[in-house]
Every structure is written in structure tokens, then in C-alpha cells.
């Protein structure tokens with residue numbers, strides 16, 4: 001059966017073929033980061049870890065990039081989102097949580113400079129002293145290309161001293177505590193994320209996805225970041241100053257506490 005030509009043309013007029021986005025090229029010709037690392041500790045926030053990682057997983061897959069990921073912790077034991085029960089820890093998930101398997105330990109990195117991008121998540125576990133994690137960040141910072149914190153992960157950076165004199169942001173509900181961990185940090189309450197030199201700090205939990213996409217935009221190109229966001233069907237927040245959660249959680253009022 002032949003569909004009359006006129007009908008075909010008419011249907012094209014009313015239902016134009018949608019233009020499917022084409023994959024943009026990566027045009028940056030400098031040495032791109034290859035060694036990514038995620039620091040984990042008991043009581044990390046799942047999305048702080050897996051939000052940015054899924055952006056990077058997708059980037060590596062879509063662009064077939066030679067990217068390597070290390071998951072770094074104190075030991076090679078699987079690390080749970082459930083915080084350890086200690087005298088200072090009163091946040092509880094009950095037994096609801098999940099584990100990630102580290103690939104290397106802090107000790108393995110003692111004399112190495114093989115991390116280009118170090119990501120530090122937050123979560124209830126940041127309320128612990130985290131001495132080993134803080135020492136690791138302090139030792140690694142001079143060797144990395146970028147360091148990125150998500151949520152209360154900024155307190156690990158602040159306690160290591162690397163945020164002194166810098167602009168930074170963090171979780172808005174926990175603002176009073178967060179800002180107390182870095183008295184010499186210029187904490188910016190109304191920010192989805194903050195970039196100061198090679199240190200990127202993001203606001204609470206899901207904001208890490210926007211910060212990861214902003215980092216991808218900075219290194220690989222804005223159009224590449226947009227493409228990855230479309231790939232994961234995510235609406236990017238591109239304005240780092242658009243942050244309704246500072247007002248929702250009263251972070252600006254808590255600043256001076």
C-alpha cells in the first residue's frame with residue numbers, strides 16, 4: 001500500500017523529525033586527568049559518592065576515555081554507609097545501608113603522587129575525628145590536580161587546613177557545625193558549589209552531581225558536560241549561586257554561630 005506523497009509531506013510538516021543531540025568532541029588538547037580517586041569512610045552518604053561517580057562512569061563510557069578509579073580507605077574491608085557506633089556517633093540508619101569495596105588504602109599512597117582528581121564525600125561519618133582521612137587529604141593535596149568535596153566532606157578539607165583563606169561551601173542543614181570546623185575558611189552559604197583555584201566544594205548531597213558536571217565542563221567542555229547530563233537524564237543546575245537550600249535551612253543565620 002502506497003501512502004500518498006501529500007500525506008507524507010503533510011505529516012513531516014506537522015511532526016518534524018526531532019534533532020537528536022550529537023555527541024560533542026572533546027577539544028581540550030592538554031593532558032586530561034586520568035587517575036580519579038574516591039575517599040571513603042564508614043558513614044559516607046551514598047549519593048555523595050555515587051552521584052559524581054556516575055557522572056564520571058558515564059563520561060568514561062561515552063567517550064571511551066582511559067580513566068582509572070581508585071576507591072581509597074583505611075583498610076580494604078568493604079565500607080558501609082552506616083556509621084560506626086562510637087561514643088561520638090549518634091546518627092543511626094539501623095541496619096539499613098550498603099557497602100563499597102575499596103581498591104587501595106591510605107598507606108598504599110604514602111609516597112605516591114598518582115591521583116589527579118581526589119573526591120571527598122560527606123555523610124554522618126564526618127562527625128568522627130577522621131584523623132587518617134584528614135592526614136591523607138593534607139598529604140595528597142599538593143600532588144593532585146583537583147580536589148572536590150561533596151556535602152560535609154568539606155569539613156575533612158577544612159580540618160586538614162587546605163581551605164584556610166579559601167572560599168568554600170558545604171551542607172546547609174549542618175552549616176553551624178560545618179563552619180565551626182574551619183574558622184579561617186571563607187564559607188559561602190548561598191552557593192550550590194564553590195570553586196577556589198583547584199579546590200571545588202559542593203553543597204549538600206545531590207549538589208555533588210552539579211559540581212561534578214561543572215568540573216567535567218571545566219576540563220572536557222561545557223557541551224560535553226551537557227551531553228553527559230542528557231545521557232543520565234539529569235537537569236543540570238549551571239548557576240553555582242542559585243541555592244535555595246541556604247534559605248530553607250537558615251544557613252546564613254547560622255554563619256556566625
Ligand SMILES: *[C@@H]1O[C@H](CO)[C@@H](O)[C@H](O)[C@H]1NC(C)=O
Nearest residue numbers: 028030031032033218219220
Ligand atoms: C583542559 O584540561 C585541563 C586539565 O587537564 C584544564 O586545566 C584546562 O582548564 C582545560 N582547558 C580548557 C580550555 O577547558
Ligand SMILES: *[C@@H]1O[C@H](CO)[C@@H](O)[C@H](O)[C@H]1NC(C)=O
Nearest residue numbers: 087088089090091092093127
Ligand atoms: C546527637 O548528639 C548531639 C550532641 O550531643 C545532639 O545535639 C543531637 O541532638 C543528637 N542527635 C541525635 C539524632 O540523637
Ligand SMILES: *[C@@H]1O[C@H](CO)[C@@H](O)[C@H](O)[C@H]1NC(C)=O
Nearest residue numbers: 166167168186188195196197
Ligand atoms: C571568594 O568569594 C568572594 C565573594 O564572597 C569573591 O569576591 C572572591 O573573588 C572569591 N575568591 C576566589 C578565589 O574565588
